[in-house]
Amino acid sequence: MKSDQNRSVSVYSFVLKTYIQYLYLSKISKRILSKENYENKRISFLKAKGLETKTLFFQLGGVYIKIGQFVSNLFHILPEEFLWELQDLQDKIPPREFNEIDKRWQLGFGKPMDQIFASLDTNAYASASTAQVHIGIFQNKKVAIKTLYPGIEETAKSDLKTISKVIWLVDRFVVRISAKEVVDQLQTMIHSELDLRSELKNLKLLKQMFALEKDFYIPNPIDELCGRHTLVTEFVEGKKIYELESEPMFTKRNPNLDKLIKAYILMIFDYRFFHADPHPGNLIFMETGELCLIDFGAVQSISEEETQILERILVGAMRKDYHLVSESLYELGAVTDSLTKEELTQIVKYSLEKLNRILADTNHFRNLSLDTLRPGDDLRFLKEIQVSLKRLLSSLKLPPNFLSLHRVLALLLGNFSFLDPTRSMIEYAEKPFSQIVLKGSSFKRLWKDEGEEFLTSLFSLPRELNDFLYKWNRGEFTAKEDHKQEELKLKEIFTFGTLGSLFFFFGMYYAEKLWKEPSIIFYILSGLCFWSLAKSSLSYWKQK
Numbered sequence: 404m405k406s407d408q409n410r411s412v413s414v415y416s417f418v419l420k421t422y423i424q425y426l427y428l429s430k431i432s433k434r435i436l437s438k439e440n441y442e443n444k445r446i447s448f449l450k451a452k453g454l455e456t457k458t459l460f461f462q463l464g465g466v467y468i469k470i471g472q473f474v475s476n477l478f479h480i481l482p483e484e485f486l487w488e489l490q491d492l493q494d495k496i497p498p499r500e501f502n503e504i505d506k507r508w509q510l511g512f513g514k515p516m517d518q519i520f521a522s523l524d525t526n527a528y529a530s531a532s533t534a535q536v537h538i539g540i541f542q543n544k545k546v547a548i549k550t551l552y553p554g555i556e557e558t559a560k561s562d563l564k565t566i567s568k569v570i571w572l573v574d575r576f577v578v579r580i581s582a583k584e585v586v587d588q589l590q591t592m593i594h595s596e597l598d599l600r601s602e603l604k605n606l607k608l609l610k611q612m613f614a615l616e617k618d619f620y621i622p623n624p625i626d627e628l629c630g631r632h633t634l635v636t637e638f639v640e641g642k643k644i645y646e647l648e649s650e651p652m653f654t655k656r657n658p659n660l661d662k663l664i665k666a667y668i669l670m671i672f673d674y675r676f677f678h679a680d681p682h683p684g685n686l687i688f689m690e691t692g693e694l695c696l697i698d699f700g701a702v703q704s705i706s707e708e709e710t711q712i713l714e715r716i717l718v719g720a721m722r723k724d725y726h727l728v729s730e731s732l733y734e735l736g737a738v739t740d741s742l743t744k745e746e747l748t749q750i751v752k753y754s755l756e757k758l759n760r761i762l763a764d765t766n767h768f769r770n771l772s773l774d775t776l777r778p779g780d781d782l783r784f785l786k787e788i789q790v791s792l793k794r795l796l797s798s799l800k801l802p803p804n805f806l807s808l809h810r811v812l813a814l815l816l817g818n819f820s821f822l823d824p825t826r827s828m829i830e831y832a833e834k835p836f837s838q839i840v841l842k843g844s845s846f847k848r849l850w851k852d853e854g855e856e857f858l859t860s861l862f863s864l865p866r867e868l869n870d871f872l873y874k875w876n877r878g879e880f881t882a883k884e885d886h887k888q889e890e891l892k893l894k895e896i897f898t899f900g901t902l903g904s905l906f907f908f909f910g911m912y913y914a915e916k917l918w919k920e921p922s923i924i925f926y927i928l929s930g931l932c933f934w935s936l937a938k939s940s941l942s943y944w945k946q947k
Contacts, residue, residue, distance in 0.1 A: 411565040453488025466562040468532035498527035511630045545638040596700030599634040605699035612674045620693040644683030657823045662694040665835045672840045679703045679807040703807035725752040742798035768820045895939045903932030
């Protein structure tokens with residue numbers, strides 16, 4: 404393995420070389436070559452760069468493998484020609500020699516592995532970014548034996564310094580990415596993965612949370628064989644994402660993706676504790692139909708307050724309530740005061756409307772092209788509202804814990820665009836989000852915050868009509884003239900008819916959304932109004 408200094412030099416030179424090559428391709432070659440020749444050159448460049456990236460990350464190992472796994476799944480953004488060269492980073496990492504792994508094992512248990520396991524395969528079953536997995540038999544059970552690489556802690560510490568400097572340079576000279584928050588969360592994630600006792604704790608916690616969910620499975624650990632450097636669990640048979648067949652166009656929804664999105668909605672909005680590394684190597688679809696999650700080194704918790712704000716953002720987007728989305732983003736701390744509320748609301752409205760257009764006009768969500776994304780339109784829009792791109796980026800701030808959420812979203816989008824490129828992840832998420840989030844206690848809080856205010860404003864009638872209804876209900880109203888009494892009867896009929904129709908409409912609306920509580924309330928109110936309407940109409944007919 405390269406020395407720490409050579410590893411850093413390799414990274415810096417690779418980043419600089421790639422940037423110069425890309426500028427030459429996009430700024431010069433594109434202008435002097437024919438469209439066909441440029442396209443061929445672009446594809447060749449992407450394949451070569453993907454292969455070069457994979458080779459470098461394999462040589463460096465450790466943290467760089469983890470970054471490569473993340474990048475290799477961004478099918479919805481990056482070109483396929485580049486990404487396919489990186490797929491080996493998922494589960495084909497060159498293994499270390501078995502005697503290195505065995506020496507690390509003996510540090511914790513004082514004796515070699517073959518004296519503990521009845522049967523042991525010295526060939527690596529899987530090689531990860533920080534550890535290696537072997538298969539053995541323990542107490543007549545097939546088990547997966549995960550052991551950290553020797554010296555990985557020191558190597559990771561050095562690599563994180565280099566990566567932090569690269570992120571700082573990007574944040575300072577290329578695009579604002581909240582460098583400090585990104586680096587802090589990356590360091591927290593890597594340090595957690597280098598202590599397998601934390602992974603054991605995370606595994607047990609998620610296993611407890613999913614205990615009543617029949618569609619999901621968490622492996623059972625072998626506690627007596629788990630420690631700081633080792634983690635042993637039962638071995639789970641199944642298929643990874645890329646071993647499954649993607650859905651043909653315009654066929655039924657993929658049941659595996661239904662399970663995957665449900666798992667993450669449960670973890671984020673219900674458990675508020677989620678698996679933060681859903682790359683294909685960590686998702687196993689069992690023959691029994693269950694989705695099994697493995698590798699719990701990267702997990703993240705989210706507070707109840709953050710979950711509520713996230714819910715309001717999503718509900719605001721669903722309702723096209725751009726002000727609610729803007730207010731929630733400020734409350735979350737994702738936007739600084741350098742961007743006014745009016746400017747942010749305009750940007751939110753533009754972004755959501757553009758997203759809706761993309762969802763409506765796109766029938767293939769894998770490797771979205773620039774023609775689909777049309778970044779030039781975004782720049783023109785910002786110019787129209789007099790917000791520079793620099794000011795926009797400087798006003799955005801990544802909230803604590805949300806780097807992991809962003810990473811999860813990116814990886815999930817990649818998984819979805821591979822298995823079912825003809826449907827968006829939003830289409831898969833709508834039903835479970837309504838069933839799990841909007842019907843749960845979190846929705847009751849939302850209804851308490853917004854529903855009561857809505858009902859109050861709905862009952863705010865003109866003063867004279869309000870006075871009339873109050874006196875009429877108490878039996879205090881007396882009219883001196885027949886025609887005035889007739890006029891008030893007509894107002895009464897009109898009011899109850901209008902309110903009854905309005906309440907009935909909202910009852911149907913919430914029933915379609917599967918929101919039980921408000922639907923029942925509106926149907927009851929509608930029934931009372933129509934009963935009052937019938938009573939008033941009968942009274943008016945008798946009077947006539």
